[in-house]
Amino acid sequence: MILKVFLILLLLVPATIHLLSVKKHIRSNRFSADASGFILFTTMMRVLAFVLFFYTAFAVFNEFPSWWFTGFLSVILSQLVIITRWKHAKWSTVFNLVLLFFVIAGMVDLQFDKKTRVLEYALIRSSSPKKLVISEAMITDLPAPVQKWLRGSGVIGKEAVNLVRLEQEGFMRQDENNNDWKKISAVQYINVRHPAFLWSMEMEAFPGLKVKGRDQYQNGKGNMQIKALSLVNIVNESGSKTDMGSLQRFLAEICWAPSAALNKLIHWEAIDASSAKAILSYKGSEGSVVFHFNKAGDIIKCTADRYMSSSSSRLEKWEVRNTHFKMINGFRIPVASEVTWKLKNGDFTWYKFRIKAIAYNAMAQRNFSGR
Numbered sequence: 001m002i003l004k005v006f007l008i009l010l011l012l013v014p015a016t017i018h019l020l021s022v023k024k025h026i027r028s029n030r031f032s033a034d035a036s037g038f039i040l041f042t043t044m045m046r047v048l049a050f051v052l053f054f055y056t057a058f059a060v061f062n063e064f065p066s067w068w069f070t071g072f073l074s075v076i077l078s079q080l081v082i083i084t085r086w087k088h089a090k091w092s093t094v095f096n097l098v099l100l101f102f103v104i105a106g107m108v109d110l111q112f113d114k115k116t117r118v119l120e121y122a123l124i125r126s127s128s129p130k131k132l133v134i135s136e137a138m139i140t141d142l143p144a145p146v147q148k149w150l151r152g153s154g155v156i157g158k159e160a161v162n163l164v165r166l167e168q169e170g171f172m173r174q175d176e177n178n179n180d181w182k183k184i185s186a187v188q189y190i191n192v193r194h195p196a197f198l199w200s201m202e203m204e205a206f207p208g209l210k211v212k213g214r215d216q217y218q219n220g221k222g223n224m225q226i227k228a229l230s231l232v233n234i235v236n237e238s239g240s241k242t243d244m245g246s247l248q249r250f251l252a253e254i255c256w257a258p259s260a261a262l263n264k265l266i267h268w269e270a271i272d273a274s275s276a277k278a279i280l281s282y283k284g285s286e287g288s289v290v291f292h293f294n295k296a297g298d299i300i301k302c303t304a305d306r307y308m309s310s311s312s313s314r315l316e317k318w319e320v321r322n323t324h325f326k327m328i329n330g331f332r333i334p335v336a337s338e339v340t341w342k343l344k345n346g347d348f349t350w351y352k353f354r355i356k357a358i359a360y361n362a363m364a365q366r367n368f369s370g371r
């Protein structure tokens with residue numbers, strides 16, 4: 001919000017300057033029938049620059065995604081006017097350079113959002129809907145606690161989930177040594193049959209500084225990108241360690257689509273009466289997650305050995321703890337969770353979130369924004 005107000009004010013300053021300049025020309029009778037063609041031309045350029053700057057400020061206020069285009073035209077036109085009066089107006093170039101930075105950031109931000117929509121659409125298209133009703137016979141070979149979870153989650157007698165769309169809101173921090181939690185909102189799509197997900201988030205890291213990110217797993221490859229103003233990379237992770245971590249994340253998140261436990265790619269191993277291990281081998285990577293259940297059959301936590309980043313040299317203990325459960329759209333699922341790294345020097349809980357909304361199959365497709 002602070003950045004938005006700053007940008008609007010920044011746009012209104014040159015708009016006002018150009019308007020006052022036109023007013024000055026009219027009062028001095030320079031804008032008359034006797035005026036030279038050059039004066040008339042530059043005056044009309046100032047009028048147009050004022051209109052463009054003012055409209056761009058209006059577009060920013062109303063959050064029109066294409067505001068950057070008129071902003072770019074405004075800056076170019078304004079600079080051409082400045083060149084015609086370089087001796088007196090050259091310092092106004094500073095305003096235009098600052099505005100140009102924001103215009104470029106706006107353009108890149110729009111492209112980042114468009115790429116996210118394209119990736120979401122591709123994931124939805126690849127989900128290959130297949131109508132299959134889950135029966136009691138389908139779960140009899142699974143470990144006892146997994147069977148209890150599936151019965152309690154409400155999957156028996158319901159159509160298997162192929163596609164999930166969910167919305168999250170929560171708080172995130174990057175450093176275990178401070179409690180500077182930042183509020184985030186996120187949308188995630190999960191392809192259950194062909195393991196894949198796309199998680200896109202938005203966070204205000206500092207007043208006025210927006211951070212956007214994508215964490216995706218597609219065709220066995222993981223990639224996480226987090227950018228400030230969609231320009232500067234804060235995180236850009238990929239490679240075999242990221243692939244394995246993304247695969248493990250996919251496994252841990254089947255709790256939101258319980259019928260995914262029946263995916264033929266997932267192998268289950270019994271551990272004891274309250275835990276079981278899920279192993280997934282896919283596209284050259286293999287990972288496992290241990291699911292821990294309470295007496296009611298809910299998944300209270302998932303644990304795994306994961307790399308913290310693509311540059312990490314050792315595996316760390318990773319835990320997702322589910323704190324609240326709710327029946328939504330026919331399934332009992334976790335609706336509040338915390339993600340923690342269990343490090344040697346202490347626990348580092350870095351993400352706390354709740355499920356704001358969730359949809360399955362056809363409803364998940366209909367909720368696709370396509371922006």
